[in-house]
Amino acid sequence: MTGRKLIMTFPVTATSHLLADYKARGGYGTLERALREMRPEQITKEVTASGILGHGGAAFPTGRKWGVIKPNDGQPHYLCANADEGEPGTFKDRWILENAPHLLLESMLISAYALQVRHSFVYIRGEFDLPYRRLAAAVEEAYAAGLFGERILGTDFACDIVIYRGAGSYVCGEASALITSIEGKKGYPRNRPPRLTVRGLYQRPTVINNVETLSNIAGIVAHGAEAFRTVGTAKSPGTQLVSISGHVQRPGVYEVEYGYPLAKFIYEDCGGPLGGGKIKCVIPGGISTKVLTAAEIETVTYDHAALAAAGSQVGSGGMVVIAEGTCMVRLLQVLLRFYHHESCGQCTPCREGMGWMHRIIDRIVAGEGRMEDIDQLIRISKANDGTTICGMGDAAGYATVGIIAKYRDEFEYFIEHKRSRLNGRLEVVQ
C-alpha cells in the first residue's frame, strides 16, 4: 500500500464511472450541500486552508490562484480543467477521466460556484478517445440529471460545460496556450503579466486547474481543510496520482500519499526494475524533471520538499524507471527530438535552441560528435532558461543538464569512441 487514498477510493468495475454508481457512493451530495449551505467565499477559504498544491506540474497553491478571482465583480469568470495530459511519462489524469469523470464534474461545479463561473471547460488532448467518450457521456448524464444548465438542483446557480478537444500540440498543456487554443487559435503561450486570473480566456479572469487538482475539491469541501491536511505532509498535503512506466515490473497509476518513501514505492509497490537487474536512475515527474540516481532515491520521500532537496520535482507525477545498462546518450536523444518537435516557434531561444540541441545530439549518436558539444548543450540549455514566454525551453534544459551532470562519462565515451558504451540500448536486457 502506498498510503491513504483520496481519489482511488472505490473498486473499478464495468459501471463505476457512471452517474448511478457515483451517486451510490455519495456523489453530488457535496455539491448539494455547498449550493444550499455555503457561500462561494467559504469554499475558496476552505480550498486555501487545505494547502492543496497544483497537480499538473508547477505545484502552485490552488488557493492563491483562486484568491485572485473576485466572485462578485460583475464580469464573467471562466474555469478550465486542464486535461491536456501530454508530458511524456504522464498518464494519471486519464485514470480520473476514464474511471471517475463525475468526481471531476462535481468538483468543477463546486469550484464554478465558488468562483461564480457561468461557463466552464475541460480542455482534453485530441488523442484521448476513451477518456473523451467517458467524460462526454458523464456530461450528458449530468445535464439530464439537472446538474448542469439553468437552476442547478433547483437553486439559482447556473453553469454550462464544454469539453474542448485539442488537436495535437504539447504546448497547449501550458495554461496560457490552452486558453488561446480554446479561443480557436494556434496554441501560442501568452506573456504574463497580466496573470490569467486577471485576464485569461476571452480577456476575462480565468482559473485553470489540473484535472487531479480539481478532483480533490469535492473531498476538501466535504470533509474540510483540516481533514485534508491530516493526509500527506505539512508542506504537501494530500496525495498524488503517480503514473509509473519504463523499466518497472508493475507499471500503472498509483495513488501515493505525500511523504511516502520513494524507494519503497518503486521497489515494493511497483515490483522493482524489469529484467532482474538494478535501477540506474528514475525520472520522478515527467521527462522535464531532473533524473535521480538509484542512490539518490534510497532515502528520499515522495513530496515536494524532499524531491526539491534531492534536486528534482514532483512535476506531473509521470515517473519513469530506467534500468542499469540503458544508454543515457540515446535517451537524451529521444527527449531532445521530442522538445524540438513540440517547440511552437514563437520565441527565438526555444525555436532555435531546440533544433540546435537536437542536431547536436543526433551528431553525437551518429558518431560525429565533438568533445565541446557536451558543454554546448549545457550552454544552450542555460541560454533558454527564463528567456522564453512559456517554460518549455527551460524544461528541455533541465532534463538535459540533469542527465549530463550525472552521466557525462557516457557522453565523453560516445564522442571519443564514436559509439555507445552501452550499445545504444534503450530497452532492458531481459
Add this chain to the structure above:
Amino acid sequence: MKHLIPEFDAMRKRYPADAASSLVLPCLRRIQEDRGFVADSDIAELAAYIPVPRIQIEEVLAHYTQFRRAPIGRWHLQACRNLSCSMRGAEGAIAHLERKLGIAPGQTTADGRFTLSTVECLGSCGTAPVVMVNEAYHENMSPPRLDALIEELRK
C-alpha cells in the same frame, strides 16, 4: 462542409454568447471526421460561417498535428516513439511495421489501406509500446501482436 452547419449550430449552445471564435477547432475536427481531411473549400466556408479570418483557420491547421490537408489511408497507424515506448520496444515495433507494410513513416500503402506515422507520447506509457489505429489505442504492441492487428485490419 455546409451540411454540418445544423450540428455546428447545436454545438454553440453551451458556449458563451461571444465565443464564436472557439468553434474553429471543434468544427475542423468534425469536418475532418466527415471528409477525411480539410479541403480548401472547407476553410472558406468555415471562415464565412463562424466568422473568423481565413488566416486564423490556416494557422490552426498548420499548428496542430492532428489536422490533415490531404486524404490518408483507411487505417492510420500512429506509433509512439517517446521515452517509455522506446524503452519497451517501440523502435523494433516501428521497424516491424515498416517491413510488414513496405512503407516508411509518413507514407501510405499503394492500396490506400494503411498510413504509418510516428508520434510523440500518447499518454499510455504504462502499456507501452502503444500504436493508435484511427481513434483507438492498441497497447503492449509486440511484433506478434502487430501481425495479428494488421491481419485483422486487412480483412
